[in-house]
Amino acid sequence: MKTGTYVPGEHPDLKPPVGQTGVLLWLHKNLFSSPFNIILTLVTAYLLYLMIPPLAGWMFFDSVFVADSRNHCRELGTGACWGFIDKRLGQFTYGFYPLEERWRVNLTFVLFGLALLPVLWDKLPNRKYLLWFSLAFPFIGAWLLLGGFGLVPVETSRFGGFMLTMVIGVTGIVCSLPIGIVLALGRQSNLHIIRWLCTGFIEFIRGVPLITLLFVASTMLNYFLPPGTTFNLLLRVLIMVTLFSSAYIAEVVRGGLQAIPKGQHEAADAMGLKYWASMRLVVLPQALKISIPGIVNTFIGLFKDTTLVIIIGLLDPLGIGRASLSDIKWTGLSTEVYVFIALFFFVCCFSMSRYSIYLEKKLHTGYRED
Amino acid sequence: MSQSIDYSSPPPQSSFSIGKLWTDKKSRGVLIQLLAMIAFCSVVLYLAGNVVENFEKLGKPFGFEFLQQESNYDINQHLIEYNSQSSHARAAVVGILNTLLVAVCGIILATILGFILGVLRLSPNWLVNRLAYCYIEFVRNVPVLVHILLIHGILVHSLPKPKQAINVADSFFLTNRGFYMPQPVTEPLFWAVIAAFAIGVVYAFWYRRTAKTKQALTGEQSPIFWVMLGSIIGLPILVFFLSGMPLSWEQPELKGFNFKGGMALKPEFLSLWLALSLYTAAFIAENVRSGIEAVSHGQTEAALALGLPRKRTMNLVVIPQALRVIIPPLTSQYLNITKNSSLAIAIGYMDIVATIGGITLNQSGREMECMIIVLGLYLSFSLTISFFMNWYNRRISLVER
Numbered sequence: 007m008k009t010g011t012y013v014p015g016e017h018p019d020l021k022p023p024v025g026q027t028g029v030l031l032w033l034h035k036n037l038f039s040s041p042f043n044i045i046l047t048l049v050t051a052y053l054l055y056l057m058i059p060p061l062a063g064w065m066f067f068d069s070v071f072v073a074d075s076r077n078h079c080r081e082l083g084t085g086a087c088w089g090f091i092d093k094r095l096g097q098f099t100y101g102f103y104p105l106e107e108r109w110r111v112n113l114t115f116v117l118f119g120l121a122l123l124p125v126l127w128d129k130l131p132n133r134k135y136l137l138w139f140s141l142a143f144p145f146i147g148a149w150l151l152l153g154g155f156g157l158v159p160v161e162t163s164r165f166g167g168f169m170l171t172m173v174i175g176v177t178g179i180v181c182s183l184p185i186g187i188v189l190a191l192g193r194q195s196n197l198h199i200i201r202w203l204c205t206g207f208i209e210f211i212r213g214v215p216l217i218t219l220l221f222v223a224s225t226m227l228n229y230f231l232p233p234g235t236t237f238n239l240l241l242r243v244l245i246m247v248t249l250f251s252s253a254y255i256a257e258v259v260r261g262g263l264q265a266i267p268k269g270q271h272e273a274a275d276a277m278g279l280k281y282w283a284s285m286r287l288v289v290l291p292q293a294l295k296i297s298i299p300g301i302v303n304t305f306i307g308l309f310k311d312t313t314l315v316i317i318i319g320l321l322d323p324l325g326i327g328r329a330s331l332s333d334i335k336w337t338g339l340s341t342e343v344y345v346f347i348a349l350f351f352f353v354c355c356f357s358m359s360r361y362s363i364y365l366e367k368k369l370h371t372g373y374r375e376d
Numbered sequence: 377m378s379q380s381i382d383y384s385s386p387p388p389q390s391s392f393s394i395g396k397l398w399t400d401k402k403s404r405g406v407l408i409q410l411l412a413m414i415a416f417c418s419v420v421l422y423l424a425g426n427v428v429e430n431f432e433k434l435g436k437p438f439g440f441e442f443l444q445q446e447s448n449y450d451i452n453q454h455l456i457e458y459n460s461q462s463s464h465a466r467a468a469v470v471g472i473l474n475t476l477l478v479a480v481c482g483i484i485l486a487t488i489l490g491f492i493l494g495v496l497r498l499s500p501n502w503l504v505n506r507l508a509y510c511y512i513e514f515v516r517n518v519p520v521l522v523h524i525l526l527i528h529g530i531l532v533h534s535l536p537k538p539k540q541a542i543n544v545a546d547s548f549f550l551t552n553r554g555f556y557m558p559q560p561v562t563e564p565l566f567w568a569v570i571a572a573f574a575i576g577v578v579y580a581f582w583y584r585r586t587a588k589t590k591q592a593l594t595g596e597q598s599p600i601f602w603v604m605l606g607s608i609i610g611l612p613i614l615v616f617f618l619s620g621m622p623l624s625w626e627q628p629e630l631k632g633f634n635f636k637g638g639m640a641l642k643p644e645f646l647s648l649w650l651a652l653s654l655y656t657a658a659f660i661a662e663n664v665r666s667g668i669e670a671v672s673h674g675q676t677e678a679a680l681a682l683g684l685p686r687k688r689t690m691n692l693v694v695i696p697q698a699l700r701v702i703i704p705p706l707t708s709q710y711l712n713i714t715k716n717s718s719l720a721i722a723i724g725y726m727d728i729v730a731t732i733g734g735i736t737l738n739q740s741g742r743e744m745e746c747m748i749i750v751l752g753l754y755l756s757f758s759l760t761i762s763f764f765m766n767w768y769n770r771r772i773s774l775v776e777r
Contacts, residue, residue, distance in 0.1 A: 036502035043501050050503045199409040203416060213758035214751050215715035221733055222751075225743045229430045230423045310519035317721060324521065340529030348518040348526065355517035 065345075075335040090336045091346050097326050098346075101166015107158060110150045111169050117143060117150075118176070126361065144180060162240040166321035168350060173240075174247055174322075175309040181248040182308065183301070186255025187294075191285065193256060194263050204256070211253035216311050219246045224318040243315055251308040258304055262297030263289065295369050302362035306355045313351075323347045427744070440749075442740045443468070449735050451726045453642055464736045471731030472753065478648050478727065479714040479757075485653035486713060487706075490660025497665045508661070515658040520716050523655050528647035528723045538634050547627055549635060555646055556628035559639040565622035572615035576607040583607070644725035648717065656713050660706060667702035668694070700772060707765035714757050728753055 012018070025034060037047045064085040073079040073089030080087075091098070100108050121143035124136035151173065153159035165173060192204035211219070223242040231237075266289055274284030294301075316325040327343035330336065397403045431438055443465040450460050455473045458466055496508040515523070535552040536542060542550040549556040580603065587598035616623070628635040641649075671694050679689040720727040721734060729750060737746040 036500070039500065046499070046501050047503055050501075050507060054503075054507070197405050197409050197412075199413050203412060210755070213755040215718040215729075215754060217718045217721070217729060218733065218747065218750050218754060221729075222747055225737070226747055229427050229744060232426055233430055233433050306517070310517075313519040313521045314719070316521075317719075324525065328525075338533050340533055341526065344522055344526035344529060348522050351519055351522065352514060352517045356513060359513075359517065 076337065076339060086342050086345070087336075087339055088342060088346075090330075090339050090342060094326070094330050097330065098167045098323055100169055101321050101326065102164040103166070103169065104158075104160060104164065107153075107160060110153075110157065114147045114150045115172075117146060118172070144177075162238055165240065167323055167326050170315075170320060170322045171309075171312045174244060174312040174315065177244050178247040178251055178308045178312075179305050181244075182250075182252040182255055182304075185248065185252035187259055187290070189252060189256035190259035190263060193260055208253045208256050211250055212257070216247070216250050216314055217317055219250055220314060220318050222246070239318075240320065243318070243320065247308065247311065250311075251304055254304045254307070255301060258297045258300035259293060261300065262293035262295075265296050266293050298366055298369065299362055302358055302365075306358050309355060309358070310351060323350065436741075438744065440745055442742055442745070445740070447736065448739065451731065453645060453726060464732070464740070467736060468728065468732045468749065471726060471728035474725065475714075475717055475720075475727040475729075475757075478645060478652065478717045478720065478725070481649050482652040482656065482713045482717065483710050485649070486656040486660055486709070489653060489657035490709075491664055493657055493661035494664025494668070497661055498668060512658045512661050515655055516662075520651060520655045521719050521722060523651040524648060524719055524723060527651045528643065531643040531647050538630060541630070541635075547625075549628060549630075551635070552643065553634055554643050555641040556635045557639050557641075558625035558627050561624050561626050563622035563624070565619045568619050569612050569616045569622070573608070573612040576609075576611040580604040580607045642725075644720070644723050647723060648720050648725050652713050652716055655716075656709050659709050659712075663702050663705040663709065664698075667698040667700075670701045671697045696772070703765065703769050703772065707762060707769070710765070711758055711761055714761065715754065718754075 025031060038044050066085075068083045068085030069088055070079045070083040070085070071088045072092060073082060073087060076087060076090070079089055096108075100111055103111055121140040124130050124133045125140050127133075130136060149155060150157070151160065151165070151169075152162070189204050189208060192200050193208060195201050195204075220243060223246045224239065227242055228236060270288055270292065271284065274288040277284075279287065313322055313324050315322055316328065319325075321329065324344075324347060327340075327347060331338075331340055331343060397407060444463050446461055447464045447467045448460050449467070451458055451467065451470050451474075453474060454470045455477065456466075456470060458470050493508050493512060496504050497512065499505045499508075532552050535550060538549070538551045538553055541556075544550070547558045583598075583603050584600050587600050587603075591597055628640070630636075675693055675697065676689055679693040680686075684692065717727055718729045721730045724730070732746050733750040737743055740746070
């Protein structure tokens with residue numbers, strides 16, 4: 007057969023030209039598609055070259071993971087001194103929780119993981135029964151951490167570190183969702199007084215920083231109680247954090263409620279459903295589905311805001327970090343401490359946001375214009 | 377089989393009963409509201425009663441006269457005249473100004489960085505796009521307080537002492553005591569430059585209006601951009617040189633252990649400003665990205681099909697529509713900067729929470745009054761910003777027919 011002529015239907019499969027497939031195509035399309043793009047790529051690559059090696063050296067290659075003091079660290083390496091974190095890891099995790107009772111915290115963490123599983127994963131076998139355990143977990147967890155009924159009681163003032171962050175974060179998240187939904191329904195209500203009360207509450211909370219509310223909780227709350235009564239600082243903080251994030255949740259849910267077409271309400275009315283039934287069976291499932299990204303963002307915000315409790319003297323990881331920085335042996339290691347804490351929060355919050363994206367995709371069924 | 381019903385007479389009225397108050401929709405609504413009102417009022421009365429009782433028991437008066445007393449504390453950064461003999465009220469004003477300063481600076485920097493990041497995030501260049509993504513995700517998922525403390529720690533611990541300051545052109549010095557730079561000193565003739573600037577601004581906006589009217593009537597286009605640039609920036613510069621450069625710079629100088637003279641940005645201000653801006657920029661970038669993505673591609677194609685050049689497509693079609701989506705969340709980011717500036721107290725930047733809510737509160741023991749002032753101020757900041765942003769939002773929002 008002569009080259010260049012083919013019998014119809016018997017074309018040989020030629021390879022695509024070089025640069026039209028595989029890595030080269032990808033490189034061309036994504037990095038070198040235009041002169042401007044080429045410059046951008048080169049500049050960025052140069053910047054990365056300037057930044058990454060020193061950063062990686064500081065964090066991993068030149069850093070010291072086990073040491074006795076800062077000077078010891080300096081002798082062993084020029085990078086970060088993770089030995090400090092290593093020495094204080096117990097305190098960073100448990101705060102000042104009694105040493106011999108730390109197993110209770112560990113057990114709570116494990117149970118928390120177990121309780122979370124059926125909530126997050128809907129293909130779990132026997133999910134229905136396991137959800138009952140999830141419902142009971144807050145009480146079991148509280149009992150384990152606080153003690154009493156057979157366990158040695160532990161003062162809440164000894165709570166600290168990541169454990170305190172989890173306690174405040176989880177309690178806030180669990181309590182603020184229902185309150186937020188009720189507030190959102192109240193704000194959308196036809197009853198004027200209910201609407202005004204809810205709107206006033208939401209706008210007030212959203213208008214002031216969380217710190218000022220925590221200040222109110224720590225300095226002023228005693229004025230509002232009958233003389234002589236005091237109650238636990240941690241409890242006050244929990245209440246304030248919950249109220250704070252429930253106002254934000256309410257706004258997110260309101261957005262979802264407003265996106266539900268009026269026909270849905272009317273259809274529910276036409277079916278003869280009462281207010282609560284129509285909300286529970288028709289409106290809220292759809293509204294909550296739309297507002298999932300916003301709700302999770304609020305949760306992430308709440309989780310990050312738990313750090314603010316150091317300002318009124320609770321010892322969350324930041325508080326522990328700041329307190330231990332004043333140790334003469336380890337002075338001047340603030341960067342290491344804060345980077346470590348930043349990584350912890352990044353892991354928690356990033357996984358929350360990835361989960362919300364997954365959930366959003368899974369539930370994506372309608373009412374979103376795109 | 378049919379039964380005849382007399383439709384002409386009204387339906388039979390059942391007699392009144394207590395139970396009906398609840399089953400009837402209307403009266404139930406009134407009843408619920410009444411109960412809510414009673415509950416709310418009784419809670420407020422109960423709390424107020426407790427407050428009065430507590431104040432009596434402690435023998436504390438209630439009032440704001442303590443604001444006139446001497447404050448007895450120093451504030452390291454004050455935009456107005458202030459010393460420890462000044463009153464608490466003046467300390468409060470200093471605090472408010474510091475809050476506003478860091479909020480305004482933060483809003484400006486965060487907006488610029490956020491828009492740049494948002495555009496980079498949409499770049500077709502994979503490397504740039506991924507880098508922006510990593511930055512945004514890392515910064516967003518770490519508490520702002522950690523950012524503030526981290527940057528403050530780096531500034532205070534890692535920068536050199538004033539003696540070994542990082543020196544840029546003998547005028548800018550970066551030290552662990554702050555960032556020092558030359559301060560402009562105006563001479564009397566400088567008012568002419570300011571006047572020229574004011575005239576330039578007024579003229580520029582008048583020119584733009586007339587040019588737009590002209591374009592609407594005749595279709596003729598005028599070089600709006602260049603005329604505005606010339607009158608706002610060119611005119612003051614011209615006057616500046618004509619009046620013999622009535623401005624000199626005071627250089628910072630190393631005296632003893634620290635720099636004297638010039639303008640100084642304290643590490644507290646710097647770290648708060650940078651942290652708030654970098655943190656909020658990540659959120660603004662996401663808003664900008666989703667705003668631009670929300671403008672459907674058909675709009676760009678339609679504009680190109682009409683023969684608009686790329687730049688005008690962007691300016692006249694894409695950006696106005698994207699802004700409509702971007703502005704509302706941008707407002708809440710601005711509010712967040714203002715509220716997050718209250719974290720200043722963690723690093724000792726003297727904002728409103730640190731002055732009135734911190735030292736004054738501890739000195740005078742007037743928790744109630746101080747917190748009322750602080751909460752009231754923040755509420756008024758928030759309401760003002762959201763009022764302006766709502767007004768702006770209404771102005772640019774889509775007019776639907």
